[in-house]
Amino acid sequence: xxxxxxxxxxxxxxxxxxxxxxxxxxxxxxxxxxxxxxxxxxxxxxxxxxxxxxxxxxxxxxxxxxxxxxxxxxxxxxxxxxxxxxxxxxxxxxxxxxxxxxxxxxxxxxxxxxxxxxxxxxxxxxxxxxxxxxxxxxxxxxxx
Numbered sequence: 001x002x003x004x005x006x007x008x009x010x011x012x013x014x015x016x017x018x019x020x021x022x023x024x025x026x027x028x029x030x031x032x033x034x035x036x037x038x039x040x041x042x043x044x045x046x047x048x049x050x051x052x053x054x055x056x057x058x059x060x061x062x063x064x065x066x067x068x069x070x071x072x073x074x075x076x077x078x079x080x081x082x083x084x085x086x087x088x089x090x091x092x093x094x095x096x097x098x099x100x101x102x103x104x105x106x107x108x109x110x111x112x113x114x115x116x117x118x119x120x121x122x123x124x125x126x127x128x129x130x131x132x133x134x135x136x137x138x139x140x141x142x143x144x
Contacts, residue, residue, distance in 0.1 A: 007119055007136065007137040008119070008134060008135065008136050009116055010113045010133060010134060011109040011130075011134070011135060012110055012112070013109065013133075014109040014128075015101070015130055016087065016102075016105070016130045017107060017130070018129045019086040019128050020127045021125070022057075022059065022123060022125060022126075023058065023060075023061060023120050023121070023122055023137075023141070024055055024059070024061065024085075024122050025061040025117065025120055025122045026063070027063065028050070028062070029062055029063060029065065030060070030064075030065060030066060031045075031065075031066035031071060032074035033071050036078070038077055039081070039083070040054070041054050042054050055084075056082075056084070056085065058086060059086050059128060060085045060088050060089065061116045061120065063091040063092070064090065064091060064092050065090050065097040067094075069096055071097055072096040072097060072099050075100035075103070075104040075106055076103055076104040078104075079104040084104065084106055085106065087106065087107035087128045088108045089112070089116065089128065089135060092111075093110045098110070109128065109133070109135070119137060124137050124138075124141045125137075125140075
């Protein structure tokens with residue numbers, strides 16, 4: 001498949017191995033403690049724009065990370081329960097979330113250019129390459 005800049009997102013900081021998966025794109029921030037059912041991997045916070053959406057084995061795009069100290073261990077908890085996403089792509093995160101993702105072995109990135117809403121939609125198939133600081137849209141998903 002031919003790729004060009006229109007289907008790539010450069011990230012500013014990144015950690016973890018290369019992963020591919022289905023994108024889940026949110027316009028709202030994310031807290032693993034308060035937005036997520038940590039037994040099912042489904043966003044259950046009432047009123048969250050992704051309420052009812054599973055993040056299990058997905059590449060999750062969130063503009064901000066929400067949460068403090070307990071949010072970090074929550075990443076390890078969902079990884080241990082096998083309900084973690086394949087990667088977190090944040091516009092802005094915090095050291096606790098990064099530490100939690102690194103400890104859990106979940107790829108994590110921060111900062112992006114262009115904004116994901118310009119190039120990726122939920123359902124697209126993407127590759128996250130932290131070493132290259134790159135997110136590539138490999139295949140377009142079905143549009144609803």
